[in-house]
Amino acid sequence: NRTTPIVVAIVAANGLLMPKTSSRAITSPAGTADTMEAMTPVALSFDAMQSVVKEQGACLAWGGSVSLSPTDDLIIRVERALDLDSEGQLVASVISKKVAAGSKQVLIDIPVGPTAKVRSQTMAQTLRSLLEKTGQALGLDVRTVISDGSQPVGRGIGPALEARDVLQVLRNDGHAPQDLREKSLQLAGILLEMAGKVADGQGYELAQSTLLSGAAMQKFEAICQAQGGFHEPQMAEFRHCVRAEKKGVVSYFNNRFLAKLASLAGAPNAKAAGIELHVASGDVIDCGAPLFTLYAEAPGELAYALEFLDGHTDVIRIEEEVV
Structure with missing residues (x-):
């Protein structure tokens, strides 16, 4: 789509x-x-x-x-x-x-x-x-x-x-x-x-x-x-940036977990809700680098998504860089 x-x-x-x-x-x-x-x-x-x-x-x-x-x-x-x-x-x-x-x-x-x-x-x-x-x-x-x-x-x-x-x-x-x-x-x-x-x-x-x-x-x-007319897409007010807990190479995306997170944040009914990715496979990143940002139209929906994230940390996998 x-x-x-x-x-x-x-x-x-x-x-x-x-x-x-x-x-x-x-x-x-x-x-x-x-x-x-x-x-x-x-x-x-x-x-x-x-x-x-x-x-x-x-x-x-x-x-x-x-x-x-x-x-x-x-x-x-x-x-x-x-x-x-x-x-x-x-x-x-x-x-x-x-x-x-x-x-x-x-x-x-x-x-x-x-x-x-x-x-x-x-x-x-x-x-x-x-x-x-x-x-x-x-x-x-x-x-x-x-x-x-x-x-x-x-x-x-x-x-x-x-x-x-x-x-x-x-x-x-x-x-x-x-x-x-x-x-x-x-x-x-x-x-x-x-x-x-x-x-x-x-x-x-x-x-x-x-x-x-x-x-x-x-x-x-x-x-x-x-x-019927064109309008710019609106961005959600409530956001939370998820950061890397270690340095290394981005090696894996769990698409199903990402979809679940976006849905818990309110998508697709809340049009502005979802996820913005900041990394791609193969990227070399430092500890603390932004991985993705969660967007929600209401604080409760953002909280639901973060609660799911607490129990599913392997949304984006980072492996040690081979020198």
């Missing part, structure tokens, strides 16, 4: 239709719809969504508001309540919405990591096969990218913090998270090639030039305005 707004903006800026509907978070601190809602309205009617796509060539809307797949929406409510996230339902959820939206080419990113939703290459290959074969049976050109999910992409975890990352990339901000920028360009490049906008191998270059020229940001703002 961090890459989606950037990819949509780049693809639409090149004149291609990309009606993107997304879900809210099921078990994570932010779905794409939650992140977008920190910047623009996403609960569009079907007629409103059609109008936005006709005007701008793309939208970034919440799928639940247009009932593209009403049965899936009901199942998601049950999954959220029971904290379930099954493989079969994931495939059905993704493909049903793409078919209902009238998509022809579909690109799906599958992050793999020890604490990611997909934990092994074997699981990823199985999911890839299910997605591609199901899509093919329904007339879709589905391609999948298996990527590194050992740590979060970008710095933010939570709607507003992820939205801030998105805007930094689109604005070519020097402080933008480079991993998010790079992954977005790669995905956008593949879509540009799939749609026949450029020859194979030339998509990345076109995506990069679209971003650097400012055309992607201009298109993103235009989409937001068409959906």
Whole structure:
């Protein structure tokens, strides 16, 4: 969901239709719809969504508001309540919405990591096969990218913090998270090639030039305005910085613990709640260096997150530096 707004903006800026509907978070601190809602309205009617796509060539809307797949929406409510996230339902959820939206080419990113939703290459290959074969049976050109999910992409975890990352990339901000920028360009490049906008191998270059020229940001703002207006994501008032207790090399991120912390802090319902990461894998740090900052909209929610942290210290692992 961090890459989606950037990819949509780049693809639409090149004149291609990309009606993107997304879900809210099921078990994570932010779905794409939650992140977008920190910047623009996403609960569009079907007629409103059609109008936005006709005007701008793309939208970034919440799928639940247009009932593209009403049965899936009901199942998601049950999954959220029971904290379930099954493989079969994931495939059905993704493909049903793409078919209902009238998509022809579909690109799906599958992050793999020890604490990611997909934990092994074997699981990823199985999911890839299910997605591609199901899509093919329904007339879709589905391609999948298996990527590194050992740590979060970008710095933010939570709607507003992820939205801030998105805007930094689109604005070519020097402080933008480079991993998010790079992954977005790669995905956008593949879509540009799939749609026949450029020859194979030339998509990345076109995506990069679209971003650097400012055309992607201009298109993103235009989409937001068409959906009801653009506003900057708000940052939460209550914060706590977690620091390293020893020096060494950052070697491991527990994505599930990070997601739990962000959720306890209030995400995704509290849009400004979540986590801002200050380190990445491989960073050499000193004792006392900031690892991440917790954000909450209320002191009680911050306290809940800190209480969880007291019993789960291995959120980010630091190992001794080998000289």
